[in-house]
Amino acid sequence: MMDFAKLFSLEGRVAVVTGGSRGIGRMIAEGFVAAGCARVYITARKAAVVEQTAHELGEACVPLPGDISTLDGIQALADELAKRETGLDILVNNAGVAWGATFETFPEQGWDKVMDLNVKTPFFLTQRLHGLLKAAATDHPAKVINVSSIDGMKNNPWDTYSYHASKAALVHLTRRMAAELVKDNIVVSGIAPGAFPSEMNKAAKNAGDLVAKGIPVKRIGDTLDMAGGAIFLASRAGDYVVGTTLPIDGGIVNGSMRERGVDPLGNAL
Numbered sequence: 547m548m549d550f551a552k553l554f555s556l557e558g559r560v561a562v563v564t565g566g567s568r569g570i571g572r573m574i575a576e577g578f579v580a581a582g583c584a585r586v587y588i589t590a591r592k593a594a595v596v597e598q599t600a601h602e603l604g605e606a607c608v609p610l611p612g613d614i615s616t617l618d619g620i621q622a623l624a625d626e627l628a629k630r631e632t633g634l635d636i637l638v639n640n641a642g643v644a645w646g647a648t649f650e651t652f653p654e655q656g657w658d659k660v661m662d663l664n665v666k667t668p669f670f671l672t673q674r675l676h677g678l679l680k681a682a683a684t685d686h687p688a689k690v691i692n693v694s695s696i697d698g699m700k701n702n703p704w705d706t707y708s709y710h711a712s713k714a715a716l717v718h719l720t721r722r723m724a725a726e727l728v729k730d731n732i733v734v735s736g737i738a739p740g741a742f743p744s745e746m747n748k749a750a751k752n753a754g755d756l757v758a759k760g761i762p763v764k765r766i767g768d769t770l771d772m773a774g775g776a777i778f779l780a781s782r783a784g785d786y787v788v789g790t791t792l793p794i795d796g797g798i799v800n801g802s803m804r805e806r807g808v809d810p811l812g813n814a815l
């Protein structure tokens with residue numbers, strides 16, 4: 547008889563969720579706590595917010611504030627984890643940033659900041675945590691989950707050039723890292739969120755009903771949508787999903803222009 551609860555359980559697992567203090571990272575951390583993780587480390591720069599979130603999510607959630615946009619910050623997080631744990635079952639590379647400016651005025655700073663945190667950090671943080679991930683990958687695979695975006699799979703009309711490029715890069719980096727790390731029993735996969743309310747997606751946060759009109763299922767995403775996908779990938783249920791990025795988007799990537807009320811030529815339907 548199939549043990550259904552065990553299929554999705556994260557009982558006793560140790561996880562790190564970068565950018566776990568708010569938004570999508572917090573939704574994932576909350577899900578991991580509910581699924582039975584022993585410890586869910588959350589990291590972000592604003593220490594007070596990290597600590598408040600950890601307090602709200604309960605004693606399994608552990609605050610580890612820090613800036614992971616630089617190699618020094620990444621190494622500091624890896625060193626701190628190595629002091630506390632002998633293995634790491636789940637790493638969620640979620641922390642991300644966006645930058646908007648017109649094509650003509652887009653600055654180099656808006657390119658480097660976004661590419662550093664959204665692409666370089668997931669690679670180097672996974673590299674620096676490789677030893678801990680391998681150590682945990684004994685009776686079950688360790689998991690790395692990269693949070694990209696549907697903007698890495700299709701265009702949106704916003705002037706977020708480096709963000710689009712960074713997320714497409716992360717979708718492909720997920721495939722490449724999966725091919726490499728599978729030999730160590732580390733399964734790498736990804737999540738491409740659609741519209742979820744957060745500081746980054748202020749439109750979904752402040753005008754969710756309006757945003758929902760353009761989404762095939764006619765609502766924005768919520769904590770259960772995000773936690774459900776992350777728990778699936780992190781648990782036994784997702785062990786055979788290797789190198790794939792799962793859109794959790796209410797149908798945007800696979801939708802048509804009909805939801806937006808226009809045909810492909812922009813004519814009203």
Ligand SMILES: NC(=O)c1ccc[n+]([C@@H]2O[C@H](COP(=O)([O-])OP(=O)(O)OC[C@H]3O[C@@H](n4cnc5c(N)ncnc54)[C@H](OP(=O)(O)O)[C@@H]3O)[C@@H](O)[C@H]2O)c1
Nearest residue numbers: 565569570590591592613614615642695742744745746747
């Ligand atoms: N919300 C959406 O609709 C949506 C859609 C598609 C993809 N995504 C992706 O989902 C991820 C989370 O986005 P979100 O919407 O939840 O954004 P958010 O509310 O802005 O949260 C970003 C998180 O990352 C942390 N962070 C930012 N810079 C950091 C740094 N240098 N070092 C450590 N932590 C840092 C932030 O905390 P601090 O500021 O305190 O550091 C915060 O915890 C991102 O990768 C984003 O691209 C979001």
